Amino acid sequence: MKPIKRELVHELAARELQSYIMEAGLKAGEKLPPLEELCEMMQVGRSSMREALRYLEALDMIEILNGKGIYVRDVETYRLYAKVKVEDFETMLLHVCEVRRAIEGQCVELAASRATPDNIAEMDYCLDEMKRLKAINGDKSQIDMKFHQTIYKASGNPVLESVIGSMWEMMEHFWQYPFGKADIFEDTYEFHFTLGEAIKNKDAAKARTEFNILMDLIEQGIRNATAQKI
Template identity: 50%
Template sequence: MIQKVKKQNVHELVSEEIQKYIEVKGLQEGDKLPSAEELTKLLGVGRSSLREALRYLEAIDIVKVVNGKGIFVNDSESYRYSGKVKIENEKKFLLHILDVRRALEGKAVELAAIRISNEKIEKMRQCLEEYDVCKNRGLDTSAIDYKFHQHIYDAAANPLLHSVYESISELIKRFFAGPFGVKELFDNTYPFHRTLFDGIAKHDVQHALAEFNKMMDIIEETIRHY
């Protein structure tokens, strides 16, 4: 059976190349990697892509970035390039990001339930209708799922919160790329988009947060048990 090709962002490719570099060079815990400037030249990438890659590698304990001192190998065993370790690293990374997403998006849900305008309620309603159509036709729902959550940040009407979200949006998108190719993640959280929307539209903060946390709990459980 042909497997769906997984899209990769530049920072994902960069992180893989850094892991390969550590392996090929036989670096051990505490060994120093080339500087950020040297890495951008070696890899032929921009600083932003390198920065995202280093954030990911730090999250899964492969490297440690020490301000003013450099980039160091953090765990001499974790970089072993095997399928099993890659999955475990991905799980660890997603769980770290999920902690951040709970806090950030949870606040967005709270503010959206308080501040959402009738215009934005209608936009979210239309988004859900589009979601329903995709779901009923058996189409990929990842893009419309991501769009729904973006509407929550828009409805929160806090430019700074939205800016913080945008700064890590590439990392959060990992949830909407079907982590590990697990389509069940979208199937299992699908019903809670409607109940979450109902809470926001009715300006019921407690109900909206309860439904949001149910959704996050399902995502966490799915990742942990994969």
């Protein structure tokens, strides 16, 4: 007999919030209730609701504007969804790395030829913020994630964005201190800048090379962390 899969609270909250948006007939640009009210409506904690909101933002369904609120962004776009059973955490991360090389690698090349001035400005902001946080030994995980999301958007391919969104629950683990180590991917830091520079220079081959180096370091970090646990 197979064990029953336990769903995480933020997964359930994200699903309920999607239903709420649809049932309320909310359209793009309309504002959602504030975080505290959403928590009360769905009887979940703030941390779980924040995770649910981040997930829906990654899918481009909502937009969170600091100091202004949470807004519906898109409710009518066709999206793909995927659930995958894996044997262990390391294997899952390494499998996702292989998918990232294929899908995100393609996004990187497309971004080098399609990135708009707004995409470049957003990417520069992320890189500047990463540099600032490193200087004060701050947490770079969220701005790192935002940098990669900017590349997905800069690819100009909504199907690729949707495919990435369908596996976002697994992708997020790369920015949530896997294995409890905040510095597991610290070696990748400088390659975010060389990758960004290649995209700005419209050099697709160089962008793919820098991205592959970054992914090599991520995979090595996963293997090293696993070996240290044995």
